Amino acid sequence: MDQFWQxxxxxxxxxxxADSWIWKVGGLLKFSVNSAxxxxxxxxxxxxxxxLSKLWRCKVVPSALFTAWRVLENKIATRVNLERRGVxxxxxxxxxxxxxxxxxxxxxFDCNFAISGLExxxxxxxxxxxxxxxxx
Amino acid sequence: MSQSLxxxxxVWSTIWVxxxxxxxxxxxxxxxxxxxxxxxxxxxxxxxxxxxxxSAKSRSASFSYSDWCLEPSTCMRMVP
Numbered sequence: 001m002d003q004f005w006q007x008x009x010x011x012x013x014x015x016x017x018a019d020s021w022i023w024k025v026g027g028l029l030k031f032s033v034n035s036a037x038x039x040x041x042x043x044x045x046x047x048x049x050x051x052l053s054k055l056w057r058c059k060v061v062p063s064a065l066f067t068a069w070r071v072l073e074n075k076i077a078t079r080v081n082l083e084r085r086g087v088x089x090x091x092x093x094x095x096x097x098x099x100x101x102x103x104x105x106x107x108x109f110d111c112n113f114a115i116s117g118l119e120x121x122x123x124x125x126x127x128x129x130x131x132x133x134x135x136x
Numbered sequence: 137m138s139q140s141l142x143x144x145x146x147v148w149s150t151i152w153v154x155x156x157x158x159x160x161x162x163x164x165x166x167x168x169x170x171x172x173x174x175x176x177x178x179x180x181x182x183x184x185x186x187x188x189x190x191s192a193k194s195r196s197a198s199f200s201y202s203d204w205c206l207e208p209s210t211c212m213r214m215v216p
Contacts, residue, residue, distance in 0.1 A: 054149060055149065055153070057146060057149070058146065058149045058150045058153050059146065059147075059150050059189055059190050059193035059194055059215075060150055060153045060154070060189050060193075061189060063157075064153055064154065064157035064185075064189075065153060067153075067156065067157040067160050068152070068153040068156050068157055071156050071160070076160070107159070107163065108156055108159055108160075
């Protein structure tokens with residue numbers, strides 16, 4: 001209660017002036033897309049990695065690019081992720097091999113279906129290109 | 137030399153995106169359309185899609201689909 005009172009003490013009401021919204025970011029008190037973008041960008045700068053900036057340079061249709069981005073950020077709707085979000089799934093086992101839990105890394109890099117069936121052609125591609133994507 | 141290395145790099149990244157998105161598409165096919173897991177189909181689709189993406193997005197890279205299947209590393213050097 002005391003804290004609430006202290007907060008209220010700090011508020012100064014000006015007579016004869018209507019309430020209005022102000023935009024605190026950027027110091028101009030007026031909203032601009034530029035200031036909002038800069039604000040969001042500053043918060044994400046720590047995470048923004050060269051892998052992602054490399055990803056956006058790929059010559060790929062946006063839908064595939066979006067899928068790849070979701071995979072890298074673990075936002076893709078695998079059964080484990082669906083379960084975590086509270087969606088009803090029968091079980092969290094991988095639908096391709098049926099043996100292990102369907103984590104995103106299992107589905108794309110680890111699953112026996114994904115590796116053995118391609119006689120290592122695809123596997124090699126995956127390993128080579130992911131190292132290039134990360135190192136380059 | 138470094139430029140050609142860079143372009144190969146971009147093609148590899150494109151292939152990586154192709155493989156990942158195609159595995160995802162295949163996964164959806166199996167679940168929602170009761171398809172059968174077929175790895176060679178995934179591989180073929182990746183070949184087709186990556187070829188079509190690269191030849192559509194970079195104009196100076198003009199190689200036929202058969203060249204892309206037979207000599208992928210030569211084709212990669214042609215991508216700017």
